[in-house]
Amino acid sequence: MRVFVTGATGWVGSAVVDELIGAGHQVVGLSRSKDKAGALQASGAEVVEGVVGDLDLLKAQADGADAVVHTAFNHDFSRFAANAEEDRRAIEALGSALQGSDRPLLATSGFAMLDGPRPATEEARPPAPSGVFPRASETATEAQAARGVRAGVVRLSPSVHGPGDHGFIPILIGIAREKGVSAYIGDGQNRWAGVHRLDAAKVYRLALEKGVPLPRYHAAAEEGVPFREIAEAIGRGLGVPVESRSPEAAQDHFGWFAAFAGLDMSASSKRTRELLDWTPSQSGLIEDIENAGYFG
Numbered sequence: 001m002r003v004f005v006t007g008a009t010g011w012v013g014s015a016v017v018d019e020l021i022g023a024g025h026q027v028v029g030l031s032r033s034k035d036k037a038g039a040l041q042a043s044g045a046e047v048v049e050g051v052v053g054d055l056d057l058l059k060a061q062a063d064g065a066d067a068v069v070h071t072a073f074n075h076d077f078s079r080f081a082a083n084a085e086e087d088r089r090a091i092e093a094l095g096s097a098l099q100g101s102d103r104p105l106l107a108t109s110g111f112a113m114l115d116g117p118r119p120a121t122e123e124a125r126p127p128a129p130s131g132v133f134p135r136a137s138e139t140a141t142e143a144q145a146a147r148g149v150r151a152g153v154v155r156l157s158p159s160v161h162g163p164g165d166h167g168f169i170p171i172l173i174g175i176a177r178e179k180g181v182s183a184y185i186g187d188g189q190n191r192w193a194g195v196h197r198l199d200a201a202k203v204y205r206l207a208l209e210k211g212v213p214l215p216r217y218h219a220a221a222e223e224g225v226p227f228r229e230i231a232e233a234i235g236r237g238l239g240v241p242v243e244s245r246s247p248e249a250a251q252d253h254f255g256w257f258a259a260f261a262g263l264d265m266s267a268s269s270k271r272t273r274e275l276l277d278w279t280p281s282q283s284g285l286i287e288d289i290e291n292a293g294y295f296g
Contacts, residue, residue, distance in 0.1 A: 001208065002026045004065035006052055006090065008045065008071030009036035011167065013106070014162055015201035016069055017045050020216040023205055028061060030072065053086055055093040062097035062105075067208050070094060070107045073137075075167075077256060091137065095144030095151060104212040105144065105151040106204055109137040111158060111193055111220075111265040118191070119223050119266040121217045122155075138216075145215060154214040157193040157220050158265045159230075160200050161288045171257055171287075173234055173294060182235035183253050184261070185244045188228025191266035193220035196282030206276040217272045221280035224266030233289040 003020055007013035008029025017040065020027050027045040030052065031037040037047045050057045052072040062068045070091060074083040091107050098105055113133050114124040126138040138153050145151040159169055176182040200219040207217055228242075235242035250258040272278055283291070 001066040002028065002064070003067045003069060004030070004061045004207065005045075005069045005071065005162065005226040006058070007070070009033060009040050009073060009188060011165070012197060012200060013041070013069075013071035014043075015197045016071060016204045017043055019198070020203045021045065023209075028065065030061070036271045049229035054214045055089060058090055058093045059097040059267040060164070062094045064104055068094050068098065068103070068105045069204055071103065073108065081131070081134040084129065084136055086253070088136040088140045091140040091144065095147065095149045098149050099144075099147055099245075102150055102211075103151055104208055106207055106212060107137050107141045107151070107153045109153045109155045110133075111155055111267045112260070112263060118264045119193070119268045119277070121234060121268050122218055122271045122292065132235045142215070150212050152207065152215050152217065154200075154203050154207065154217045154219055155267070156200060157195040157222075157267070158260070159192055159194045159285050160197050160219075161194060161285050161292065161294045162197045162282070165197075165288075165292070167292070168260065169230070169289060169294060172230070172261070173238065175254060175257065176231075176234050176238055176240055177217055179253060181253070182231045182238065182240055182242045183247055184228045184231040184242070184246060185250045185258075188226060188231060188244065188260075190227050190262060191224025192227060192230065192285075193265055193267040194222040194225055194285035195219045195280065199280040199282045203272065203276065203278055206278055210276060211281070214271070217276070218267050220269040221265045221282070222284055223268055224264075225285050227261065229286060230248050230289070233286050237289060
């Protein structure tokens with residue numbers, strides 16, 4: 001397959017590129033940075049320089065591909081609504097190029113705010129985009145599926161971990177380092193699903209190779225790690241105390257990250273494993289926090 005990958009130099013996207021190339025697929029990767037384009041080319045991918053906001057470029061590349069993987073998303077939470085709108089438009093553009101064909105589109109989402117009990121299953125529904133949570137990745141992908149596009153989403157765990165991680169765990173480490181305390185909220189029993197980035201990349205490949213038969217896939221190797229255990233691992237790594245914070249005091253400690261720190265984002269991947277024959281094989285979240293260079 002010739003696969004067009006957005007976010008191809010990103011944390012997840014670069015792993016997807018390597019996974020696809022390793023399985024014998026041809027990859028065309030979108031890179032917004034000339035500095036990173038060299039590394040992408042060295043991996044064996046064809047490089048297209050540009051930004052995800054260039055909708056004509058997205059359409060042209062999707063039109064020439066056998067499949068599309070959309071991992072690009074700007075995680076600057078100070079402009080979350082604008083980034084969510086850019087993501088929605090990108091999915092719409094990619095889907096428009098694939099409409100009327102059987103060529104698949106895989107977009108990317110997460111486990112925050114899903115409805116129903118936890119751990120969430122692949123059948124759980126995303127929230128409607130709103131001012132509180134404007135991300136529309138899933139609703140935009142569903143809209144493309146309703147137009148006949150073979151479209152689905154990979155829901156990533158809140159921690160996609162491994163050496164080089166610059167996501168939620170490094171944010172928590174930075175807060176703990178600044179405050180001199182690694183904290184959790186209440187009893188800390190809210191849970192986070194976790195997945196190593198190399199295991200997550202396999203979900204994308206396997207879903208593409210099977211033709212995206214499901215609307216949603218869960219990249220969750222660990223169903224739910226209690227947040228208190230995450231805080232304790234960070235405390236050990238930094239040599240700082242580990243303490244509870246009340247929900248009222250969470251904002252003062254975590255700042256803008258308080259909403260995420262208090263969420264239960266546990267999720268089952270039973271259906272994904274069964275359908276894709278996906279068996280995660282990499283290290284777990286706590287093991288990575290302790291051994292993958294997070295405190296270097």
